[in-house]
Amino acid sequence: MTTVSLAQPEIIQPSRLTLIFRYMRRNKGLAVGLFILLLLVIFTVYGTATADLKHAYPITVKSKQPPSWEFPLGTDFFGRDLYVAMVVGLKETALIGLLAGGLGTMVGVVLGFISAYFGGWLDMIIKGICQILTPIPALLIQIIIAGSLDKRDVTIYTMAFVVVLLAWMGPTLVIRAQVLTMKERQFVSVAKLSGMGDLGIIFSEILPNLLPFIAASFVNQVFYAVFASFYLAVLGLGPLREPLLGNTIWAAQGQSAFFNNWWWWPLFPALALVLVLGSLALINMGMDELANPRVRKTE
Amino acid sequence: MTPVLQIKNLQVSYYTDAGRARALDGVDLTLTAGEKLGLVGESGSGKSTMALAMMRMIKPPGRIEGGQVIVDGTDLMTLSDQTMLKARLSKIAYIPQGAMNSLNPVTRIGAQMVDAIKAHDEGSSRADIDRRCKLALESVDLSSSVFKMYAHELSGGMKQRACIAISILLKPKVIIADEPTSALDVVTQRQVMETIDRVQKQIGAAVILIGHDMGLMAQFVDKVAVMYTGRIMELCSVRDMFTDPKHPYAQALIRSLPNLENKGVFNGIPGMAPALLQLPGGCAFHPRCSKVMENCKTQRPPSTTISGGRILECHLYSEKA
Amino acid sequence: MSDLLEFKNVTKTYSHGLLSRVSTTALNNVSLKLETEQPTIMTVAGESGSGKTTLAMLLLGFIEPTSGQILYKGKNIHALRGEERMMFRREVQAVFQDPFAVLNPFYTVDHLLTVPIARFKLAKSKNEARDKMYEALTAVGLRPGDVLGRFPHQLSGGQRQRINVARALVLRPKLLVADEPVSMVDASLRANILETLRGLQKNYGVSIIYITHDLTTAYHIANSIVVLYRGAVMEAGAVDTVIKTPQHPYTRLLIDSIPWPDINRRWGETAIKVRESDLSDHPSVGCRFSSRCPLVMEKCKQSPPLFRLSEHQAASCYLYEQNPAIDPEKLSELLPV
Numbered sequence: 017m018t019t020v021s022l023a024q025p026e027i028i029q030p031s032r033l034t035l036i037f038r039y040m041r042r043n044k045g046l047a048v049g050l051f052i053l054l055l056l057v058i059f060t061v062y063g064t065a066t067a068d069l070k071h072a073y074p075i076t077v078k079s080k081q082p083p084s085w086e087f088p089l090g091t092d093f094f095g096r097d098l099y100v101a102m103v104v105g106l107k108e109t110a111l112i113g114l115l116a117g118g119l120g121t122m123v124g125v126v127l128g129f130i131s132a133y134f135g136g137w138l139d140m141i142i143k144g145i146c147q148i149l150t151p152i153p154a155l156l157i158q159i160i161i162a163g164s165l166d167k168r169d170v171t172i173y174t175m176a177f178v179v180v181l182l183a184w185m186g187p188t189l190v191i192r193a194q195v196l197t198m199k200e201r202q203f204v205s206v207a208k209l210s211g212m213g214d215l216g217i218i219f220s221e222i223l224p225n226l227l228p229f230i231a232a233s234f235v236n237q238v239f240y241a242v243f244a245s246f247y248l249a250v251l252g253l254g255p256l257r258e259p260l261l262g263n264t265i266w267a268a269q270g271q272s273a274f275f276n277n278w279w280w281w282p283l284f285p286a287l288a289l290v291l292v293l294g295s296l297a298l299i300n301m302g303m304d305e306l307a308n309p310r311v312r313k314t315e
Numbered sequence: 316m317t318p319v320l321q322i323k324n325l326q327v328s329y330y331t332d333a334g335r336a337r338a339l340d341g342v343d344l345t346l347t348a349g350e351k352l353g354l355v356g357e358s359g360s361g362k363s364t365m366a367l368a369m370m371r372m373i374k375p376p377g378r379i380e381g382g383q384v385i386v387d388g389t390d391l392m393t394l395s396d397q398t399m400l401k402a403r404l405s406k407i408a409y410i411p412q413g414a415m416n417s418l419n420p421v422t423r424i425g426a427q428m429v430d431a432i433k434a435h436d437e438g439s440s441r442a443d444i445d446r447r448c449k450l451a452l453e454s455v456d457l458s459s460s461v462f463k464m465y466a467h468e469l470s471g472g473m474k475q476r477a478c479i480a481i482s483i484l485l486k487p488k489v490i491i492a493d494e495p496t497s498a499l500d501v502v503t504q505r506q507v508m509e510t511i512d513r514v515q516k517q518i519g520a521a522v523i524l525i526g527h528d529m530g531l532m533a534q535f536v537d538k539v540a541v542m543y544t545g546r547i548m549e550l551c552s553v554r555d556m557f558t559d560p561k562h563p564y565a566q567a568l569i570r571s572l573p574n575l576e577n578k579g580v581f582n583g584i585p586g587m588a589p590a591l592l593q594l595p596g597g598c599a600f601h602p603r604c605s606k607v608m609e610n611c612k613t614q615r616p617p618s619t620t621i622s623g624g625r626i627l628e629c630h631l632y633s634e635k636a
Numbered sequence: 637m638s639d640l641l642e643f644k645n646v647t648k649t650y651s652h653g654l655l656s657r658v659s660t661t662a663l664n665n666v667s668l669k670l671e672t673e674q675p676t677i678m679t680v681a682g683e684s685g686s687g688k689t690t691l692a693m694l695l696l697g698f699i700e701p702t703s704g705q706i707l708y709k710g711k712n713i714h715a716l717r718g719e720e721r722m723m724f725r726r727e728v729q730a731v732f733q734d735p736f737a738v739l740n741p742f743y744t745v746d747h748l749l750t751v752p753i754a755r756f757k758l759a760k761s762k763n764e765a766r767d768k769m770y771e772a773l774t775a776v777g778l779r780p781g782d783v784l785g786r787f788p789h790q791l792s793g794g795q796r797q798r799i800n801v802a803r804a805l806v807l808r809p810k811l812l813v814a815d816e817p818v819s820m821v822d823a824s825l826r827a828n829i830l831e832t833l834r835g836l837q838k839n840y841g842v843s844i845i846y847i848t849h850d851l852t853t854a855y856h857i858a859n860s861i862v863v864l865y866r867g868a869v870m871e872a873g874a875v876d877t878v879i880k881t882p883q884h885p886y887t888r889l890l891i892d893s894i895p896w897p898d899i900n901r902r903w904g905e906t907a908i909k910v911r912e913s914d915l916s917d918h919p920s921v922g923c924r925f926s927s928r929c930p931l932v933m934e935k936c937k938q939s940p941p942l943f944r945l946s947e948h949q950a951a952s953c954y955l956y957e958q959n960p961a962i963d964p965e966k967l968s969e970l971l972p973v
């Protein structure tokens with residue numbers, strides 16, 4: 017049997033960068049969200065590197081100063097430099113978000129995989145717990161837990177933990193559903209025929225294909241964690257000494273900042289809050305389009 | 316006898332990141348009422364694009380770039396979108412591949428048929444429409460109780476026949492069946508093809524059967540057109556195609572078919588069909604052709620008609636016009 | 637001398653429903669044997685619902701039989717462990733129907749070949765592995781440079797299926813289950829792939845079980861044939877005899893409905909008595925084909941045994957009850973090699 021060699025058409029692969037730019041053009045939400053986030057990150061990094069971080073804490077600078085060249089965002093009643101406070105606050109928010117988000121996603125991946133791949137009673141238990149916990153109003157439980165903690169025990173780490181407690185079910189169920197479909201795919205059967213064991217199949221065959229979902233899940237978790245940390249802080253349930261954005265707003269409200277004409281105190285944190293949540297929301301929605309091929313608009 | 320379908324120089328291209336792919340590159344075709352044409356070719360040959368182009372259902376990045384599709388005297392390419400909407404199903408009907416999956420799963424079959432008629436014909440009374448639908452169902456050998464059933468209650472063959480019934484409701488002049496039986500078993504396939512044959516005779520339509528199963532063509536059609544990279548390489552009667560194919564590609568295709576005489580002999584066609592984005596110059600088949608000549612590499616052969624109404628695109632015959 | 641693979645009275649039923657268990661029999665008491673020294677190509681032919689896919693899944697060990705045993709070299713495949721199980725996996729391979737579904741979209745197509753080479757230790761070095769891959773790819777008519785390093789969606793269906801067959805070549809199994817390997821491939825490529833499969837049998841001693849509904853290709857490649865209908869064996873024997881002179885009414889209907897690419901052979905000489913699709917209930921006792929059979933008789937309410945019609949043909953139909961009946965286990969004796 018002869019093989020006629022034809023000049024195989026060069027499959028012109030546009031460079032990775034071009035592909036990314038093209039995608040951004042289509043998915044404007046994702047692009048805008050990422051851009052805003054990037055600005056926030058640059059702001060935070062620059063601030064952390066240049067400012068004296070001690071000024072984010074009470075009684076370090078002259079209090080009640082409006083925005084000026086020395087204090088770009090003014091100072092508050094307690095003597096914090098609000099610009100430094102914002103820098104540190106954003107950094108800590110990011111920490112909570114990444115910690116809680118990462119933890120929630122990891123739990124989701126591990127439990128989701130175990131549940132879907134091995135099935136049986138393990139699956140029933142995990143699925144059952146998820147389904148029972150999901151309808152519980154997380155806000156309520158978080159407030160109760162955070163409210164009953166001794167004020168000194170509340171740190172950003174405990175906040176992250178409180179947030180994750182009722183957030184891990186989402187990723188678990190989503191990942192489980194994806195693994196259930198994946199494991200029926202024929203390339204998994206072929207991998208079995210090629211001598212691969214269960215663990216090998218999970219890690220080399222199924223997991224790589226789930227990376228978009230896991231990434232989307234992660235972004236979702238981060239968004240949710242940041243949001244939760246905000247509302248808990250705004251209610252006064254956060255680690256009060258830390259200059260979290262929510263804490264600042266809560267403190268400002270407690271001192272009737274607007275009535276006292278300290279308008280800059282709650283305003284800038286509020287604006288920052290909008291930007292942070294907005295950008296995360298846009299990225300979250302954008303990721304949904306990336307991870308869910310059906311939602312994806314065709315080229 | 317005036318032809319019911321005339322396609323002249325149809326051209327369709329797809330514009331991709333990597334360039335322009337000429338899916339159809341100047342296709343000509345003529346059919347009279349009651350005639351059955353088989354359109355065969357490998358994947359990428361352009362046969363499904365042809366069907367979509369005739370129905371004006373090509374979506375971007377594809378574009379119809381030229382040519383005429385004249386059905387019963389009207390050039391479909393010149394119609395407004397609104398008029399084309401009406402023309403679909405009433406003048407030209409399309410049974411897509413896996414048509415059974417295009418049935419609406421949440422409405423009854425009868426409701427879908429009624430919708431189809433209502434979209435084209437405001438006048439008739441409900442009773443009249445119902446009667447026409449039930450008649451259509453009977454002509455495809457389905458009992459009228461199917462009218463009230465849902466798609467999931469029917470088997471694959473029944474669903475396909477329901478789709479055929481929908482396609483003949485408005486008595487179109489041309490029916491395009493795009494691999495109507497590819498998902499069906501051999502026995503069901505025969506039933507469905509016999510059904511298409513029967514309804515076609517009843518309403519006197521012309522049928523274009525698109526597929527790659529040459530056996531099906533041998534049993535069903537009157538004429539066969541072999542497509543390759545968007546061009547029709549040979550068009551002739553089905554008997555001629557199987558007994559005396561002239562184009563080297565058609566010859567290779569016929570030779571590669573398994574039959575009961577040549578057990579164990581395999582005659583594959585060497586090489587592979589080229590990608591549309593990188594077509595060889597001249598005749599697209601020349602790299603794989605056993606009878607290639609010098610001018611095949613540079614000049615695309617013109618479409619030539621030889622004795623017996625056979626149309627060929629091959630330099631071996633281009634002088635014999 | 638034990639047989640390579642043996643099906644002993646294998647039945648597979650699926651049941652669903654919570655309160656009233658409704659069960660469907662996918663395979664009913666099928667017995668088969670394949671020997672080691674004489675590699676052969678056997679076709680299991682049937683339409684959808686015949687049980688041929690279930691047979692493939694059972695053969696590969698993906699599902700367990702409800703009753704009966706599947707033996708590989710004398711041992712029950714579901715009892716194999718460790719080294720022996722790896723051996724089984726190595727020696728029993730498959731080529732599936734859908735060339736795209738078997739490729740993991742995350743990896744290049746090389747992954748399909750490199751994984752088994754690594755897992756079964758078929759090569760001692762990277763270079764040796766590459767050589768084996770090149771050899772197999774060339775043998776199926778591909779240029780290794782054209783396909784290695786590419787992703788599945790960048791190749792055509794025909795190329796992908798050829799890579800699948802190349803995988804089988806690299807593994808050199810003893811038994812290859814080919815489940816509709818050419819049905820999703822263009823007609824012009826089918827001949828190439830079938831020729832490669834036959835080459836596997838002739839040159840490398842691989843036995844092939846070719847599962848299909850397309851009797852034209854089966855005729856060309858196989859030596860013996862087993863015709864299934866709804867889980868039961870209707871007819872079996874040498875492929876020439878069964879296809880040219882079918883005896884069972886179902887086989888006759890099947891052969892007759894094949895659109896042969898031959899102008900002079902018209903299909904439809906046998907009338908289709910009852911349209912399959914219009915039946916809502918199938919007989920659960922007796923001959924599985926009785927509700928569609930144009931020659932049905934009263935006694936067909938009892939399952940007919942296999943009657944031997946000649947040295948290499950048997951049909952399970954009461955039309956032939958004058959012939960000697962044979963046990964289902966002896967089915968393999970009919971099948972020539």
